Amino acid sequence: MSYVTSIQPDGTPTWIDLRVPDRERAMEFYGALFGWEYDSEAAGARPGTDPGLDLGTMCLLRGRPVAAIVQDPAAKGIGWTMYFATADCDGTAKRVADAGGTLLTAPTDVGDAGSQGRMAVAQDPVGARFGLWEGRARLGCEVVNEPDSLVRNDLVTPDPEPARAFYASVFDYTLDLNETLPDADFTFLRRKDGHEIGGIFGLRAAPSSGWATTFEVADTDAVVGRALAAGGTAGAPEDSPYGRIATITDPFGAEFSVITRAA
Structure with a gap:
């Protein structure tokens, strides 16, 4: 079981939330x-929410937080937002601005006097939205990398070069080409300790830039069937070097992927 029991290192995707008009x-x-x-x-205790607004609902797997859903009448088109861990939300927010990003929500305390953490929401130079989470009592996702939880986040953009420069500048990532998919314009993002946190996928045909959220599942085909039955839409499952994957769109238009990882 992949339980998170301590604050994640800087630059690690640590939380996700979804804003929808009908929670x-x-x-x-x-x-x-x-x-x-x-x-x-x-x-x-959820990052990403102004304490004065609707605080949303925590999503739990075996009693541990894996995501949150918040009611937002103006949420159309936002989709899933991913938050990077940071030990200094204010300092990282400044680095975001200095590197050419835009702060959509300035650093804000969550919980009484910031007891749960401190957060910000930003947009990178190619238009992709992301968050920052300085965890305190609230760590972020406490189950990851196993069925029904977050397993991966990748940036999909038609303009990858500015994105690579931006994230390397803000989080001191190392950039490595993906030799497993030589025909794809894909760059791994690695923390200072060499750990891969995701990647940047240059796709010229992409209509916009955004961080893609991927959940691990035990059976991709079965989850696609459940998504269709529950009112979503889905592409056909496909096999890849990393596992069997499919793209699903929820009833509000938020797109995400599911994968059954290769053994």
Whole structure:
């Protein structure tokens, strides 16, 4: 079991949340896909929410937080937002601005006097939205890299070069080409310790730039079937060197992927 029990190193994807115009419908959909349970009482500890607004609902797997869903009438087109871990939200926010990014939400405390953490939301120079999370009592996702939890985040953009320069500048990532897929314009992002946190996929045909969220599942085909039955849409599952993968779109237009990883 892949439990997270301590604050993640800087630059690690550590949390995800989804803003939707109908939270109850979203809870129904994602519960059907992943078997998540929900805890509205715990949502105040969730990164990404102004304490004065609707605090949303924590998504739980075996009682541990894996994501959050928040009601937002203006949420159309936002989709899943991924948050990078940082030990200094204010300092990293400054690096974002200095590197050419835009702060959409300035660093803000979450919980009483910031007891749970401190967060910000930003946009990179190619238009992709992401968050920063300085964890304190609230770590972020506490289950990862196993079925029904977050396994990967990759940036898809028609303009990869500025994105590579930006993220390397903000988080001191090392950039490595992906030799497994020689025909793809894909660059691994690695922390200072060499750990791969995701990558940047240059796709000239992409209509916009965005961080793609991928969940691990035990059976991609079965999850696609459940998504269709629950009112979503999905592409046909495909085999890749990394496993069997499919792209799903929820009833609100938020796109994400699921993968059954290769043995």
